[in-house]
Amino acid sequence: MASPSAHAMPEHWTELIAAKQQKQLCWEELRALQSACEKTCGKTQVAECDDCYGKALNRMRQRYTASREREWFTQRKAFLHELEELFQEAMERKRSLEFVEARIESEKEAWYRWVLRKYPEFIAVSEGEARQEELRGMLDDPDRSRQELVGMMLEGVGAPAGWPSSVAAFAERVVAARGDAAELKRLYVAEFFLGRPPRGEVMENAQKYLDEYRASASLTLEDPPATAGRAPAGQDGL
Template sequence: MAQPLITPEHWTELIAARRQRRLCSEHVEALKRSCASECGKRHVSECAKCWSLVLERMRQRYSEGQDREWFTYRKAFHQELEGLFADAKEHRTSVRQIEARIESEKEAWYRWNLRKYPEYLVTCDDQYVHEELRAMLDDPDRSRDEVVGMVWRGIGKPPDWAEHVDAFAVEVAAAGGNPAALQRLYVKEFFMNHETGEPLDHSKPYLDDYTSNENMSIEEAFGKLSKDAQEIKIIIPQREFFVSRLNDLRRAKMADELEKTQQATSEAQAAEERISGDELYNLPPCSVCGKVVDTNDVFSCTVCQATVQIGGNQGLTVYCSEECYDAGHAKHVDEMHRCHAGDNCVQNRETGPEEDVVMEDDTALDAFACKDCVGLKRLTLFCSERCASENIARHQHEEHETKIEADAASSWVSSLSHEIETILQRENPGIKMVLM
């Protein structure tokens, strides 16, 4: 039987192990009682026939078990046990030595699991725990108790975990292998908030997938969730980098006192040089509070400004202060400048339940625009070069009646930062723009 590629249902292994240990213990005790009454030996090990029967029952526990347990697929270990039990029958080794060897193999299996299934620590953000655990797994001198302790440190150890596991194992056993009963139990245990009875945060897509597919095992559902979680852990640092970059830009703007003292002179000089359209000075009121906006200190949506400059029919979106900009700009971008790919956006496929990327000013450098749409005095945006490459062909066919080859898609788009810089420098060379 081939070894599965996904994490096993450990509670079913626990149930099987407890049952098989109990059965083995009962049979061995029965053999001991029978030997004492029928053979008259002081200890079963003194009776060659009964001692052989006892050892054979113990050997069958590990070599012929039909349930899936931790040792099921460790064939080399099975062969080694065969030799150890044969030696025990001839009193060349002891049962205690065999038990010690079994415990040693179980520890090796545990360490192997931690290497093979990194989802054990997918929820742990402590880099020290990850590094220390990897070092422990490769160091045979570090005890199993130390390894277990580090795992608990990484995932958190509930105070009543042992009792909870026992109770859950009893419920699984009571289901008797009924698929519908097990699914209801798994949904309640793994997808629901036990206090509110509602699905856990971000669990609904996985819950819907699991409950709508009767052939999906809980192992497969966990595998998908773990894979997505690991991918998100890679994406989150990238988002944090851009947020940090935006904050640095804002702090630099506020702290740059020298720029402020020279601002009046710079604006006066720029006013003599610039040639700008009236549309940039006939400003609408603040998009948030409705106040009149000072033309010498405008906070505006860069994409709207570029669209106006190329003659588009979309009006300017401006703010009277940085506070109004912070309060209203994210909503404006979310409503007016979302990725044109919609449901086909690559971000939807890569981050699961996460929302599509919103092209705020600080991420404008990453967005791409359709070149044909720029020529038609509008900006049609995609959140990334990859998203543009995968969706521009559909856009060209539907809106420009042009068929293009997939490998030529990049020639039909241009970076938004390039388009904006080109438009503003061409139309208003004297205007100074600060990216918020």
């Protein structure tokens, strides 16, 4: 039998990849702004130049409040409204950029906890009732960091081979595809439907979903297969 994919939730890859792409684009533009500020304004730090600092903050604000991609924060409307106000306060020098970034990280941690609650199977597959209770307690404890949660989850379900480098490498390959539909499909087929090299066999019970995915130009990994009311292989066993 082929080994299962290291990545168990295809529906969150859209959010992950969009986030990586938009973050990269944002930082490229901010670096260009920094370089331009140094050449034209004579400032080594953007924060020292009111005009360029405002431009930088506005670009960072747009990164979240004007994103057209589906990202982890897209449906968190109250947070986005709050973020608009925080960036305005930062523009007026009433808030530090560090404060705004810390608030973003806090919200991302809340999103991560939400994902774990949405998929209670993560806890159910952890060995031992005591471990499961500890995990449930951590989800409700704001003093436990996201890093602690990740560590505890991996102890319970087992870290995929090569994690986290394998996850990062796959995400980078998807970003590098730059929306090429054929290349993206090839990457997703290899990652979510096939076992690990060297054999790379189709995973057990996945062939009909793979055939449907390959045959459709519009079907995404998030779409329920027409052949069954369940998601594609790779989510089994969650």
